[in-house]
Amino acid sequence: MIRSTQTFLSAVRVRWSRDRRWASSVVGVENLKDFPPVNEPVLQYLKGSKEREYLDEIVRLTAAECADVPIIVGGEEIRTDNVKYQVMPHNHRERIAKFYYADSKVIARAIDAAVVAQKEWDRRPLAERIAIWDKAATLMATKYRAHLNAATMLGQSKTVIQAEIDSAAELVDFIRLNTYFLKESSKYQPISPNPKDTKNFLRLRGIDGFIAAISPFNFTAIGGNLAYTPALAGNAVLWKPSDTALLSNWLIYRIMTEAGVPPGVVNFVPADGPTFGKAITSSPHLAGINFTGSVPTFNWLWKAVAQNIDNYHNFPRLIGECGGKNFHFIHPSAQVETVVPATLRASFEYCGQKCSACSRLYAPRSLWPAIKEGLVAGAKKLKIGDVSDFTMFAGAVIDAVAFKRISGYIDHAKKSSNLSIIAGGKYDDSKGYFIEPTIVETTDPRDRIMTEEIFGPVLTCYVYDDAKINDAMKEVTDSTKFALTGAVFAQDEAFLRRALDTFKMSAGNFYINDKSTGSVVGQQPFGGGRMSGTNDKAGGPQYVLRWASPQAIKETYTPQTDIDYPYMR
Numbered sequence: 001m002i003r004s005t006q007t008f009l010s011a012v013r014v015r016w017s018r019d020r021r022w023a024s025s026v027v028g029v030e031n032l033k034d035f036p037p038v039n040e041p042v043l044q045y046l047k048g049s050k051e052r053e054y055l056d057e058i059v060r061l062t063a064a065e066c067a068d069v070p071i072i073v074g075g076e077e078i079r080t081d082n083v084k085y086q087v088m089p090h091n092h093r094e095r096i097a098k099f100y101y102a103d104s105k106v107i108a109r110a111i112d113a114a115v116v117a118q119k120e121w122d123r124r125p126l127a128e129r130i131a132i133w134d135k136a137a138t139l140m141a142t143k144y145r146a147h148l149n150a151a152t153m154l155g156q157s158k159t160v161i162q163a164e165i166d167s168a169a170e171l172v173d174f175i176r177l178n179t180y181f182l183k184e185s186s187k188y189q190p191i192s193p194n195p196k197d198t199k200n201f202l203r204l205r206g207i208d209g210f211i212a213a214i215s216p217f218n219f220t221a222i223g224g225n226l227a228y229t230p231a232l233a234g235n236a237v238l239w240k241p242s243d244t245a246l247l248s249n250w251l252i253y254r255i256m257t258e259a260g261v262p263p264g265v266v267n268f269v270p271a272d273g274p275t276f277g278k279a280i281t282s283s284p285h286l287a288g289i290n291f292t293g294s295v296p297t298f299n300w301l302w303k304a305v306a307q308n309i310d311n312y313h314n315f316p317r318l319i320g321e322c323g324g325k326n327f328h329f330i331h332p333s334a335q336v337e338t339v340v341p342a343t344l345r346a347s348f349e350y351c352g353q354k355c356s357a358c359s360r361l362y363a364p365r366s367l368w369p370a371i372k373e374g375l376v377a378g379a380k381k382l383k384i385g386d387v388s389d390f391t392m393f394a395g396a397v398i399d400a401v402a403f404k405r406i407s408g409y410i411d412h413a414k415k416s417s418n419l420s421i422i423a424g425g426k427y428d429d430s431k432g433y434f435i436e437p438t439i440v441e442t443t444d445p446r447d448r449i450m451t452e453e454i455f456g457p458v459l460t461c462y463v464y465d466d467a468k469i470n471d472a473m474k475e476v477t478d479s480t481k482f483a484l485t486g487a488v489f490a491q492d493e494a495f496l497r498r499a500l501d502t503f504k505m506s507a508g509n510f511y512i513n514d515k516s517t518g519s520v521v522g523q524q525p526f527g528g529g530r531m532s533g534t535n536d537k538a539g540g541p542q543y544v545l546r547w548a549s550p551q552a553i554k555e556t557y558t559p560q561t562d563i564d565y566p567y568m569r
Helices: 005-018 023-027 049-061 104-121 126-141 147-158 160-187 220-232 243-259 273-281 295-307 336-350 367-383 400-415 466-478 492-501 541-545
Strands: 067-068 071-073 077-078 083-088 092-100 200-206 210-214 237-240 266-268 286-290 317-321 326-330 358-364 417-422 438-442 456-466 485-489 509-512 549-558
Touching: 005 104, 049 092, 049 147, 049 200, 049 541, 067 147, 067 243, 071 104, 083 237, 083 243, 092 243, 092 336, 104 210, 104 237, 104 266, 104 326, 104 358, 126 147, 126 160, 126 220, 126 243, 147 160, 147 220, 147 243, 160 200, 160 220, 210 220, 220 237, 220 243, 220 266, 237 273, 243 266, 243 367, 266 336, 273 286, 273 295, 286 295, 295 317, 326 336, 326 466, 336 367, 336 456, 336 485, 358 367, 358 466, 367 417, 367 438, 367 456, 400 417, 400 438, 466 492, 485 492, 492 509
Parallel strands: 067 092, 210 237, 210 286, 237 266, 286 317, 326 358, 326 485, 358 456, 438 456, 485 509
Antiparallel strands: 071 077, 071 266, 083 092, 200 549, 417 438
């Protein structure tokens, strides 16, 4: 059990009898109040509710304006000639943000600003930083809640409930709970066997230099976490937001600034990906990369760091979450009435654009007719369209590139003799990037549609013979390089115990009789192994410590006077 603040402070006061009251500032936890880790409630936006009426108004106001979003370096607004626009994926003629790409010179300025700001920011007591984060969480949960949701709905085509889960509840959870995790970690102090003679301390510092945060489009909360959790730990950050999450990420930056984050601590730097990558990896001040995105991009960054390793002041810390090929494995003892809705939600909420979305299903032949009937009937009921209509189940995929990639897999299914489309299969990008929830049945568990990440509303099902369940379980792990999330459905307790062992390395987040999506900060820390990422578990207590640089301190009160040792006499 973690000791309370009062118990801990009593321990560090052992030496305070000599008026060494600076000890508390070294440790950094004086005057911090304990608070329980409580998750932000998810509002339901029921018809006629006040929160729905207000959000509907903010959605209309946000849609009516194209926000001008500058680059921010050291608190200074910068606009370049390289102008870009963020559009609504479900109505790509409508622009909601105008923004600017930073060139290599602007990125270099941002690096200089971050390096300077980090030194002063790291001197700020942890209690002060936590107070800023607490204020920001309150602003996000109240004053700006509807604005965050509206920007996410319109800019990233999320339905009201998916936006609420992400840009309200999860974002607030990251801000609040990471401060809790850092505070609790700061309570640990080394053993001092003879405190009258010596006292040992441990303090958590930032890392000199800068952290590059490269965030994705699919979760507003991830952007806030990638940029501001390293900052909480005493670092300075260059934040490259996704072009297709620009407006919601810009709002996070403004809220954190309003809460009190000083200029230069987080620099808001939209940029072309290769330009940004080359600039940060060639700087000797690079201290770390906090990344969520594709495997090829993370591989490139890792290689670039390796090539420049002799030039850095630190060994850069690399954290990456790179998606998955997530599975639902169905045992013959499973309850079909649980399997069907769990799979439909896991596969098609937010158009399958969650890192954890179910993309492949393994079903026993004995249950397949009932499962198939339920999936096909359920898929037909899912309404896809403009997310400002609160009756929609999902909106559009994020952009033209995603539309082309996902529709390519559907075309592959239409042409392949091993694959048959049993639901959906249509797509249209004339107004928005709309793709029907599509279910494919395969006779080949190694077809590329079963092994490659699609990141879209496509579920592929493989039917295995009940007697060959061991072979099917082996396919789950052996057929793909990913290991992010997975779920098993069964009532057979013996099988569930075996599945826990068999799938131990198949998923970083594993679910039993529940869908593969929906991790909650503080409840299911998120991340996977293999090519799914470095598994640093965002939403857990270890994550924030990856951005801290501990310093051990020993103070001696009894002077050392001897050179020789007693055994020598």
